[in-house]
Amino acid sequence: MASGTTWTFRKPSIIPGFGLAFGFTLTYLSLIVLIPLAALVLMTASLGWPEFWRIASDPRTLAALRLSFGASLAAAGINAVFGLIVAWVLVRYDFPGRRLLDAFVDLPFALPTAVAGIALTALYAPNGWIGSLLAPLGIKVAYTPAGIVIALIFIGLPFVVRTLQPVMEEIDREVEEAAATLGASRFLTFRRIILPTLLPPLLTGFALALARAVGEYGSVIFIAGNIPFVSEIAPLLIVVRLTEFNYPAATAVATLMLLISFALLLAINLIQAWSRRRFGNV
C-alpha cells in the first residue's frame, strides 16, 4: 500500500475495517465485473484488426447498429420532449393524483423488461387495443421499427423525468419573477431563462435514456419482429451469433456496443462538468 512517507494511499483514520472492506470490494469487483469484461476485450483483441473490421463492417452488423441507434435516438428524443412536459407538470402543478402519477413514473425501472415486451406487443398488435385503432389508418407498429421505438420510449422515460425533476425543483422562483418585472411574457421567460437552466439535465437525461436504449433487449425483441436488416437490433444480433456458436462475431459486436456505451458515459460526464462550471452557485 503506502510506500515511504511522501506518498500515502489513504489518510490515516481511527475507524477500523478499511483493509477488510476495501479488499473485499476490490476482489468482488474484479471477479464479477472487471475480469469478465477484460475477457471480452482480450477475446476481441485476439481476433486481430482485419477480422474485427470484417465483422464490424458486415452489412448485417451495420444494419443492426444503425437500427439500434436510430430507434434509440428517436425514442430518447421523444422522451426528451414529453419527459420535459411530464417533469414540469409533476413539479410545478398541483392536481388530483399528482403524487400517484409521480410514483408511477418509475414503473419501467420496476417492471421486468420481458413483461413490458409482451404487454406492448399485445397493445400494438394489429388486433390489440391501440394497434386496432391504428390499423385502419394504415399504421403498423408491432413487428416494425416503430414498435422498437415504442418499447424504447417505455424504457427511457424515467431517466429523463428523474434527471430533470431535482433541477426543476431548485429553480429560483425569484429569477422568474425578475424576468416578469422586466416585462418578459411567460413564454419568453421559459425560453430565455428556464430552458437554458434545464438544458444540462435534459441533455444528461437524453444521454442516459439513449445509453439504456441502445443496449435494451428484453422489451424490444417481442415487439420488433426481428427480421435481419429490417428489425434486428444489435443486442439481438449478439444472441443470434451466440446461438450459431459464432463467438468471434458475438464478441466483436458486443465490444463495439461497449465502446459506444463508454462514449455516451463520457459525454454525460462532460455535460455535467460543463454545467457545473457554467452554472455553479450564485
Place this chain on the structure above:
Amino acid sequence: MYNDAIAPPLPMTLRPATTERRWVRWALIGVAVLFLLIFLLMPLVIVFFEAFSRGAGYFLESITEKDALAAIRLTLIVAAISVPANLVFGVAAAWAIAKFEFKGKSFLITLIDLPFSVSPVTSGLIYVLIFGAQGWLGPTLQEHGIQIIFAVPGIVLATIFVTFPFVARELIPIMQEQGTRDEEAALSLGASGWRTFFRVTLPNIKWALLYGVLLCNARAMGEFGAVSVVSGKIRGQTNTMPLHVEILYNEYLGVAAFAVASLLALLAMITLAAKTGLEWRYADEIAAQRKH
C-alpha cells in the same frame, strides 16, 4: 405554489408571475397524463387483463403448472443468492468509500457503476466467454464435471452482474453525507469495530439499505437479457420466470404467458409502492439521488 383555495379571486386575467395561463396549465397536464396513461399505465393494465382473459381458473392453472412452479422457485433462489451477495458487497464498498479518504476513489465509484452501462446481453456473453464450452475455463470445468453456463450458477452470476451497483449506489451518497462523527464517538467510548457498525452505522443507513435492496431484488427477479444468454432455457431446470414467460409466449400460450407475467407485474407494483412509501416517509434518510 399558488393555492387557489386560500388566495382571493384575482382580477380577471391576473395570475402569479411564476405560473402559466390556466389553459396552458391544463393543456400541459393533459398531455403529461395522457402520455403516462398510454405509455405506462396501459401496458400494466393489459398484463392483468390478458392474464385473466380466460378466467381465474385458467390463471391459477397457468401459475401452478409444474414448469411455472419450477420457474418461480428458481427465480426465488437466484434472488435469494444474488441480493444478499450484492448487499454485503454494497455495504463493504460504501464503508470503504464513505468512511475513508484514499486515492482513486472516484475511479472506483465509476467502476462500480460500470454494469449499468453494459447491455444485458453483453453481461451474459462475458460469462459464456469464460465458462462456456468453448470458453477459457470451459474445458477444465467440464473435466471436473462442473457446469456453470446453461446451469443455475451462470444465472446467478449474470444476475449478480446486472444488479451489482444497486445497493452500493444508494448507500455511498448517504454514508458520505453522514460522515464519520458517530462512528468516532462510538469507538472513543470503547465499542469494537463490528459493534460500532451494527449499533451505530446500520441504524443510520437502514432505510437507504432497504431501498437499495428493494430495487436490487426487483431487477434480480425480472432480469431477462443477461439470464437468457446463460440459461439455455431448459424447462423445469434453468428457466426463470421471465424466461418462462418468453417460452410460453413463443409457443402461442399467450394467456399463460400473461398469467406468469402478471406475477412479475405484481412484484413491480409492490416494489413501486414500497419504494414510494419509503421516499415519502424517509426522504432525508434515502440519498437524494433519484436516477438509476
Place this chain on the structure above:
Amino acid sequence: MEAAFADATFPTVIEPDPPAPRQWSRGVPVDVTIEHVVKAFAETPALHDVSLKIEAGELVALLGPSGSGKTTLLRVLAGLEFPTSGRVLFGGEDALGLSVQERHIGFVFQSYALFKSMKVFDNIAFGLTARPARTRPSRAKIRDRVLELLDLVQLTGLENRYPTQLSGGQRQRVALARALAIEPRILLLDEPFGALDAKVRRDLRRWLREIHEQTGHTTVFVTHDQEEAVELADRIVVLNRGKIEQIGSPDEIYDRPASPFVASFIGESSALPVRIEDGRLFLDDRPIEIGATGKDGPRTLVFRPHDVELPGARPGGIAGRIIAERRHGASRRLDVEIGMRRHRIEIDVPANHPRSNKGDRVSVLPTRWWLFDA
C-alpha cells in the same frame, strides 16, 4: 446577440423611441397611493388595512421585523402578490388591474435573482430585449443604454462576465442596473443589502443614495435594519404585524415614536408599566417626579438609555439595583432592575462615571420620555 453587439461596424443610427403604449410616459417617476390594502393570510405574512401615500421621486423605507408584512407590501406594489381588498394607484391610475409586466416597475430581489446563464451585459439588456419588436429599441441603442448603466453602477468592463464570476456587491449592482434599464416608474428593492457584509453595505448605501439623487426614481425599499432606513430614506414606514405603526421622517420617527414598538425598534429604549393617579405618575406605589400629567389610568413609560440623569438622593427618581455594567460605545451602560416585579431598564452614564458594583442602589430620572396608553 453577443456577436452582433461585438460587431464594430454595426450602424449606430439612433431611432426615435416609438410612442409608449400607455398614457403615461415611460420612466417618469409617479406617486403611489395605497388605500386600505388587506392581504388575508395565505403563504405570506398578512396585511391589515394598510394605507400610504408616496410622493413622486421620494425614497421611502418599509421598516419592520420579519413577518411584519413589509415584503408582502412591496410585492403587492410590484404585482407579484395580489391583495384581498383595497386599492393601489400609480399616478392616480389603478395599478391592481395591471399584470407585473404592465406595471413597469423595477424590482431588485434580496437574492439578486440574476440570470445565471447570461452574461452581465445580457442580464442588464434583458428588459429591453424582452420588449415586443414594435417597442424594442435598436441593438445599438440597447448597447448604449447598457454601457451607460454599467458606468452608473461602476461596473464598466465587466459586461462579459457571468454572474457566478462576480462578488456579492457586484451582483447587487448588476441587479440594480438591470432594474434601471427599463426606466421604471417605480423602483422597488427588497432588503437590497441583506446578504452583504457590513463594510460593503455602508458603501452601497451611500452609493444608492447618490444614484437616487441622479435618477430621481420613486423608490421603495424594504429593510429590517433601522440604521439603514434612518440613513437612506426620506421617510420611513414602520410596519409591525401587518399594520403601519408610524410614517414619518427619520427625525420624527426617532424623536416622536408613535408607539412603544417604534421606540424600541428604532433606536434603543426601555419601557415601564406605570399609571397616573390623581394627576401623578406612579410605578407600583412610588411616585415618579418627571412632570407627567393626564387622565388617570395605566400607561407605558418609554425613554432612551441616554435620556436619563441620576438625581442621587433627591426623591422622585426610579429606584433600582444595578445588575450589570458594560462599556457601550462612548458611554457606560448599566442594566438596572426595578421594584418587586423586577422590571429591567437600560441607562447610559458617562464613561468616566465612577464604576459601580453589582447590587448597588441607583435612582434614575428620565429627562426625555414618552407616555403611551397601556
